[in-house]
Amino acid sequence: MTGSFCRHNRPTDKCSICSRELDQRLRDQAPIKYVTVRKPGTTSTPRSQRATSGSPRSASAKSSSTNRVVTRKLARATDDGYRNPLVPGLRATADAERLAGALTAAVARLEPPGPHPAIAAIENLDDATWLAFLIALAPELEDVLTEAQPSWAEKDLSALPEAKQKAANAYLAWVDRAGSQTAAFTGEDSWTPERRFDRVFERLSLPGFGRTARFELLTTLGAAGRYPLEAAAPHFVEDDVTTLAAKRLFVSGDRMLLERRAKEFAEAADLPIAALDRGLAVWSTPGEHVDLTEDPSPGVASALRIG
Secondary structure, three states, X not given: OOOOEOOOOOEHHHOHHHHHHHHHHHHHHOOEEEEEEEOOOOOOOOHHHOOOOOOHHHHHHHHOHHHOEEEEEXXXXXXXXXXXXXXXXXXXXXXXXXXXXXXXXXXXXXXXXOOOHHHHHOXXXXXXXXXXXXXXXXXXXXXXXXXXXXXXXXXXXXXXXXXXXXXXXXXXXXXXXXXXXXXXXXXXXXXXXXXXXXXXXXXXXXXXXXXXXXXXXXXXXHHOOOOOOOOOOOOOXXXXXXXXXXXXXXXXXXXXXXXXXXXXXXXXXXXXXXXXXXXXXXXXXXXXXXXOOOOOXXXXXXXXXXX
8 A cells, every 4th residue: 555755755654754743733733722730639640750669760750749740731712714913813703702801801800999999998008008918929818818907017927828928028128128118119209100110010029929919919009099000011021921921912922022012902902001911811811700791891892803
C-alpha cells in the first residue's frame, strides 16, 4: 500500500519531523485553550514520574502529589468570523459578549459606595483605610474582615496567613515612613486624582503586595470617596490575571504597546480604566460568572460592535 511522501522522502505518517509539524498545526487550529492549574487532593502522578513501588522516586512523587501541576482543557468559543481592530485577539462573538458583560458589571461596581460598601460606611478614616488594605491583601477573608472591622489602633494581623502577615508588616512600615495612612495616600495636595493614583501605586510596591492587590486597594478607596484617587493607566507591571487577559485581547507582549491599546479601547468604550482592569480579570477567569442577560453599556456595545 502506497502513501504520500514528505519532503524528506519518507512516508508522511512515518516521518518524525513532519508528523510533529502536522500535530502542531492541528493543535493550533483546535477551538480550545489550555490552562495550567494546581489540582488539590489528587493522588495520581504523571506517567513520566511513575516508578516501581518502594523506590525513593515513587515515594517522593507520592508525597508531593497533592501539589502537582496539571493541565486542564477548557472550552473556548469557536471562531465565527468576529473581527475587531480594537480587540484583535477576539475571534468569536460569544467571547465579545462575555467581555461586554464583564465590563458593564465592572462599571457598576465602581458606583458609590464602591466595590466594598463597608469602606464608605466606616466613620474613622484610618479604620476604613486599614480594612480596605486587608481586603485587598486577603480577598478570600473579606467576609470575616468586614464583620470584624479591625481597628487601625490595634493593627491585629492574627487573622492573616503568615505570608500575608509579612506583607502587612511591610505596609505598616511604609505608613510609618509617611507619618500616617492619610499622608501616605494623599501625597502632595497639588496632585490630581490621576497623578495621586500613579504615585501611590508606585510607592505601594511592597513585598507580597502585587499589582492586583495594589490596583484594587486604590480603586476601592477612590470609589468609596475616601481619597481623591482615579486610575488613568493600567500599570501592566507583572503578569497577573488582568495583564495576561490584556495580552490575549490586544495581542501584544510589549508593555508600552499593551497600555496604549488598552487606553484606546477604554476611550472608545467610554470606560474608566479601573472598570477595564476588573472586567478583563473577570472575562478571562474560567468559571467566573458573567451575567449575559443584561444589556451592555452603550459605549461597550459600540466599541465591541455587538448588540
